[in-house]
Amino acid sequence: xxxxxxxxxxxxxxxxxxxxxxxxxxxxxxxxxxxxxxxxxxxxxxxxxxxxxxxxxxxxxxxxxxxxxxxxxxxxxxxxxxxxxxxxxxxxxxxxxxxxxxxxxxxxxxxxxxxxxxxxxxxxxxxxxxxxxxxxx
Numbered sequence: 001x002x003x004x005x006x007x008x009x010x011x012x013x014x015x016x017x018x019x020x021x022x023x024x025x026x027x028x029x030x031x032x033x034x035x036x037x038x039x040x041x042x043x044x045x046x047x048x049x050x051x052x053x054x055x056x057x058x059x060x061x062x063x064x065x066x067x068x069x070x071x072x073x074x075x076x077x078x079x080x081x082x083x084x085x086x087x088x089x090x091x092x093x094x095x096x097x098x099x100x101x102x103x104x105x106x107x108x109x110x111x112x113x114x115x116x117x118x119x120x121x122x123x124x125x126x127x128x129x130x131x132x133x134x135x136x137x
Contacts, residue, residue, distance in 0.1 A: 025109030025132035028052070028061045032107050041102040041116070044095045046088045050114075050127065052104065063114060064131035071124050091125050094118050 031039055031054040038056035045051075046068075052061040070087040095102055098120040105124065106115035109132065116125040 020136045022134045022136075023132070025107075025129075027059055027134035028114075028132055029107065029109045031057060031059060031061070032104060036104060039104040041095060041099055044092060044099075046092050058137060060135040060137060062133040062135065063127065063129045064133075066112075066128040066130045068128075069126045071126070072122065087125065090123065091116070094121060094123060094125075097121075 035054070035056040038054050039052050039061075040055065041050070042053040042060065043049075043051035046065075048065050050063040050065055052063065053059075054061070068087040068091055070090055098118065101118050101120035102116055103119065104114060105117035107113060112129045114127045114129055116127065117123075118125075
């Protein structure tokens with residue numbers, strides 16, 4: 001219309017620093033149920049942080065870890081590692097050596113449990129999780 005002032009259009013600006021964050025493990029459980037092969041280790045900040053990324057839905061899952069235990073596939077019980085290296089140290093070494101081979105093998109949000117498995121060295125890691133968070137980039 002001639003002479004009418006243009007109305008400003010509203011835009012939603014996404015701040016890259018302030019992405020939406022959702023508490024609880026429902027989104028991680030859904031990712032694991034729907035496309036478990038898409039979940040991979042993104043970042044490891046021990047002793048308390050593990051970041052998982054889902055390449056199918058592009059969500060980032062942050063786990064706050066209480067404890068880490070490890071076992072070999074031949075062991076039936078989860079046990080702390082004998083000797084000088086802790087399970088957290090072994091997980092750190094494994095993620096440094098072959099991060100792409102680490103994947104989620106099992107999880108139970110109601111039991112605060114996430115299991116990781118390394119396809120390269122075949123070691124399994126059991127994480128006792130105190131908090132689940134999901135970030136949508």
